[in-house]
Amino acid sequence: MTIQTTSTAPVKQPIRLGALAPLTRPGFFEAGRHLGAGIELAVDEINAAGGIGGRPIELLLRDTAGAPGRAVDAVREFAARDAVAVVGEYHSVVAHAAAGEAVKARLPFVCSSAVLDAVVESPTDLVARVAPAQSYCWSVYADYLVSARHRHVALVIEPDRYWSAGARLLRTFLPERGARVTEFEYASLNGTSLTDALVAAGDVDALLLLVGYPEPAVSLVKAVRADPRLAGLRIGDPAGRAESPQWWALLGEDGADVPFLRYLPARLGPLGTRVAERLAGNLGEPASFVAFEGYDSVQVVAEAARVGGPDRRRVAEALTSVKVAGTRGTMSFARGSGADLQWTWPPVQVASRRDPRRPEAISVLFDDGVR
Structure with a gap:
């Protein structure tokens, strides 16, 4: 057996x-x-x-x-x-x-x-x-701003390692491309005084949010959108928070048409x-x-x-x-x-959402031309 x-x-x-x-x-x-x-x-x-x-x-x-x-x-x-x-x-x-x-x-x-x-x-x-790397993708964002005919860009900044690095890059990139830069430190402002400062700066045509989210970014967007003196001012979010569903839940139509960076091919x-x-x-x-x-x-x-x-x-x-x-x-x-070691380069796009009722609909405004 x-x-x-x-x-x-x-x-x-x-x-x-x-x-x-x-x-x-x-x-x-x-x-x-x-x-x-x-x-x-x-x-x-x-x-x-x-x-x-x-x-x-x-x-x-x-x-x-x-x-x-x-x-x-x-x-x-x-x-x-x-x-x-x-x-x-x-x-x-x-x-x-x-x-x-x-x-x-x-x-x-x-x-x-x-x-x-x-x-x-x-x-x-x-x-x-x-x-x-930030020095690459934020240069693409600067290219987009200039291609969209923005010539005077304001930055509202909460200084830290990330936002301060971004501000330094834009301070270099934008003037190289023919645009002026005006900076405001958030700690010295509130929503009302920022809108007054933007008006006083004269011909500002874009405002970039280099600040925390949801606050103070959401309050700043609401303040700018509510001020008739700033009608037509482009608000930008290079860090990409404007892609998130919560952005729409908090801002509704006020959050529309805010260009952000994302890293996808065409x-x-x-x-x-x-x-x-x-x-x-x-x-x-x-x-x-x-x-x-x-x-x-x-x-x-x-x-x-x-x-x-x-x-x-x-x-x-x-x-x-x-x-x-x-x-x-x-x-x-x-x-x-x-x-560090770097993938050179991931695809980079500047995109925006324009309809809060269709958050899945994203318009690509600009890309880095690599893909």
């Missing part, structure tokens, strides 16, 4: 992947929700296809709430739990803190959405970015189209560019793990050589304008 025994294949240990997103206030949780959806979809698809070398990805998604300290704590947790890499984050100041901690831990960080040029202070191959390819459909089903609304950035950043780590091997050192080494088919084009990385 033959005795049959059953053997089971050993269960392969999961590959841990850390992820950061602002999922609650005071972080910009609308963007965080889309970022997290893109990250989760990519992980689900990779695992459904057999994982990486037969090993599933175990996602450790943590809420930063837009707070640098929470991001630092999360990166320390990821390092302690032997994650091979970190992806994500939307806020530039939070990504800056996370990148610094990741470098200390020798933990690769593929930054999804933050655009601050100095996302990391010293040159490193441990930090790569799928979003464009037309999505087959992969991007398929991912867009799945993301829309998961989110219950059209996916913003931030969701695609989340998806793409996971694909970068997965490909680096396939090429180099599923550990931190090999993932970091592979980042400089991988070519990854993403939702918005083929991604590869080289030293950018900052100290």
Whole structure:
């Protein structure tokens, strides 16, 4: 008599992947929700296809709430739990803190959405970015303003690492293109005095909001829209909050026709189209560019793990050589304008929504001409 025994294949240990997103206030949780959806979809698809070398990805998604300290704590947790890499984050100041901690831990960080040029202070191959650098995408925004015949642009600024960097860039870019710049520091203004100051400045034809959201951005938009002296003044939001559904819920028609930056090509390819459909089903609304950035950043780590091997050192080494088919084009990385590795360049558009009754209808006003 033959005795049959059953053997089971050993269960392969999961590959841990850390992820950061602002999922609650005071972080910009609308963007965080889309970022997290893109990250989760990519992980689900990779695992459904057999994982990486037969090993599933175990996602450790943590809420930063837009707070640098929470991001630092999360990166320390990821390092302690032997994650091979970190992806994500939307806020530039939070990504800056996370990148610094990741470098200390020798933990690769593929930054999804933050655009601050100095996302990391010293040159490193441990930090790569799928979003464009601020010095690139905000130059496209300056090109748009001048192409739309704006010749005197006002900036209202809440000074911090991100907004102050943006103001410095616009202070250079716009005069180079023939436009004047007038700056107002928000701390010295309220809604009424800003409108008076804009009128007193004479021929201002565009106002850019380099301030926090929802406040004071929402109150400033309402004040400008309510002042008949400023009828026709273009309000702009380079940071992209005007794309979110909450913008419309808070502002209604006052929020219409506010140009913002987004990072999508003129037309999505087959992969991007398929991912867009799945993301829309998961989110219950059209996916913003931030969701695609989340998806793409996971694909970068997965490909680096396939090429180099599923550990931190090999993932970091592979980042400089991988070519990854993403939702918005083929991604590869080289030293950018900052100290990180950079996809040069993601597609950049300036777009706006013009009908609060049709928030899905977005008009593309300008693009960088790369795609």
